[in-house]
Amino acid sequence: MQRLLIRQCLESEGMRILEAQDGHEALDLVANNNPDFVFMDVDMPGISGIETCRHLRARVESEDTPILIVTGADDQETIDLGFEAGATHYITKPLNWPLLGRLVKYMLRSADTYKELKSKEDHLRYLAYFDHLTDLPNRRSFTEQLRRNLVNSEKNEGQTGLIMIDIDHFKRINDSIGHERGDLVLKKIASRLQTCAAEIGPIASEYPGAKKTYPLDAFALEIARPGGDEFSVIVRNPYGEEQLNQIAEHLIDCLSEPIQIPGHTLVITPSIGIAMAPDHGRAPEELLVRADSAAYAAKAEGRQRARMYDSSIAYDSAQELSIEEGLRHSLLTTGLSLVYQPQVDLFTGAIIGAEALVRWEDEQGNAISPDRFIPVAERSGLINELGDWILNRVNADAKAYAGQLPSKMSLAINLSPLQFNQSNFVERLTSTLKQLEIQYKIALELTESAIMNSGDDSIGKLHQLRNLGFKLAIDDFGTGYSSLNYLRQFPLNTLKIDRTFVNDLGSESGNAIVNAIVSMAQALGLDLVAEGVETAEQATYLRERGCYSIQGYLISKPVPIDELARLCQHDFRATVGLDSEDG
Structure with missing residues (x-):
């Protein structure tokens, strides 16, 4: 009778009753x-309402369901x-x-209301610990996972890779295909890593020494995305370094397979670093x-490879710190110098420009290669100070030898991608220029990757640099994108x-590539400079195809400013294969 009344009461409120x-x-x-x-009496046949309630709460599907119990005993117990x-x-x-x-x-x-709050709590927990793009654990979660694993491995005298x-x-x-498609690539990389990990687990016992130390069920892989294009x-x-190296090689093979996204088939490659505790x-x-x-270190060795941490890397780190300290000191004292490699017009035999190259000797008189100290300057933040020093020194050299250098010649300075891509680069350069009285045309040389990495932002910066009076050149052309669509948007003067x-x-x-570059430059209305020219035959071929100027050991190695001034008085027509009556 009571159930009937309860049914009628609740159905009158629009509820469906079971x-x-x-x-x-x-x-x-x-x-x-x-x-x-759920609405039930404490006193029920079979099992009581209290026991039934206890069973319901033990189930996942009903752990949050509201339960109302009715009792005839109005006692606290x-x-x-x-x-x-x-x-x-x-x-x-x-x-x-x-x-x-x-x-x-x-x-x-x-x-x-409770479910809504719990859903928000779960969402906040997800945002706090998981990467929303790939659903992998994020940096915070990864750090906690690593700390937990290290504690457990130390307790059990084990290892963590x-x-x-x-x-x-x-x-x-990312910049060439757009951020939306770049995100899609990251999602596919994450998915592929999970597939690789699933493949590695079952074959773990096949690695050398696998059964000698740990049971197979103690082995596991945990993947995370700490941020950006970095995964862990x-x-x-x-079971040891050899196993970690083999796992890394398997990951390289997995990730290097072509990735299909709408409109593109991409081949991406990973550089992998490995360390093992303890x-x-x-x-x-x-x-x-x-x-x-x-x-x-893996990147420095050529990329698409794995490198285990060892004492040589520790030595390299110490060497890098030493280079940074020495370079910082030389920026304030002496040790840095400039040399200039002349550029010759292939139709007149005259020097029309020169590329400024920085050199450094440490306090012991040892020459440090730019390949060593420029990357250190970039990573340490000294590249801006080094760039200011170069511009000031070029200006000082040009003023000192103004009467001995051709009035229309240009002096070229190489820009680091790190310099160019800094948000305040143009403002900093403008501030430096205000302190100088530059009499010669300054050309700024950038690599293709430097300007491609920032897309539309690069176009704006390049226009600002042109407005400041700089000539703009792409250095090492042909080794990066070589995209006609991009280059036509950039306010450039020269391709090298x-x-x-x-x-x-x-x-x-070789002939086909050079011919294609010459055709591209002509289509874009750009000047050309060929680097590394060593023979008159090369100079003749370039001139006949429409390349107007060259630099290289055929003309001269990089020399100090006084030697450059002397070379500017020389006629190089015979050197580059021109008859005396030509030009």
Whole structure:
């Protein structure tokens, strides 16, 4: 009779009612129908309402379902038992029928509010610990995973491997196909890493020494995306460095397979750094620094490879610090100097420009290669000070030898991509120019990758530089994008043909590449300078194809400013294969 009245009361409020005869039937009913609300008596056949409540709360599907229990015993002990079992609310008999429907509606609204709050909490937890693009653990989660693994491995006298994966030239890929498609590539990389990890697990026992130290079930891989184009793999209980190297090689093979996205088939390659605890550190920060150092070494060795951290990398780090300290000191004192490699007009034999190149000798008189100290300057932040020093020195040399240098010649300065891509680069350069009285045309030489990496932002910067009076040249042309669509948008003056293509002149492929570059420059209305010219035959071929000027050992090696001034008085027509009456 009571169930009938309850049904009528709740149906009058617009609710659909399901009934059970006892506790066992109630459990089945809830499991099969997933109701929004459960209302039951403490006293029921089979199992009591309190026991039924306890069973319901033990199930995932009903752990948050609001449960109202009714009891005829208005005593604190029964009520406490009900709440301990998981009841949401209770009422006592006799029931207040007018209030019952309102109470149930209130409990349903409260349940909806709770679910909404719980959903927001779950979402916040997801945002805090997972990368929204790839659904992989983020940097925060990764750091906690690494710390947890290191603690466990030290407790169990085990090992933890850390594999840091950096995607080669990803910014270039991202900027060339757009950020939306770049994000799609990152998602595919994440998916492929998960597939690779699933493949590695079952074959872990096949690695040398796999069964000698740990049981197979102690081995595991945990993937994360700390940020950007960087991914990480924590290897729980690896069997040694050899196994970690083999895992890394497997990852390289997996990631180097072509990736298909709408409109593109891309081949991406990873550079991988590996470190292992406790051999390379016991704290997360130590292991991270060493795995990152190993990844940087892998890039320096040619990319698309893996490198295990070792003492030579530690030595390189110490050497880099020494170079940074020495360079910082030389910027304030002496040790830095400039040499100039002249550029000759192939139709007149006259010097029309020169490229300024920085040289450095440390306090012991040792010559440090620019290939060593320029990257250090970039990573340490000294590149801006070095750039200011070069511009000031070029200006000082030009003023000192103004009467001995051709009035229309240009002096070229190489720009680091790091300099150019800094947001305040143009403002900083403008401030430096205000302090100088430059009498000669200054050409700024940039690599293709430097201007391609920033897309539309580069176009704006290049226009600003042209407005400041600089000539703009693309150095080492042909080794980067060589995109006609991009280049036509850039306010450039000159393309410089890379020396590797000049060296190949005489071969079918070498001639074809140079011819294509000359045609591209002519289509864009750009001047051409060929680098690395060493023979008169090369000079003749370039002139006949429409390249107007060259630099290289055929003319001169890089020389100090006084020697450049002397060379400017020389006639190079015979050197470049011109007859005396030509030009």
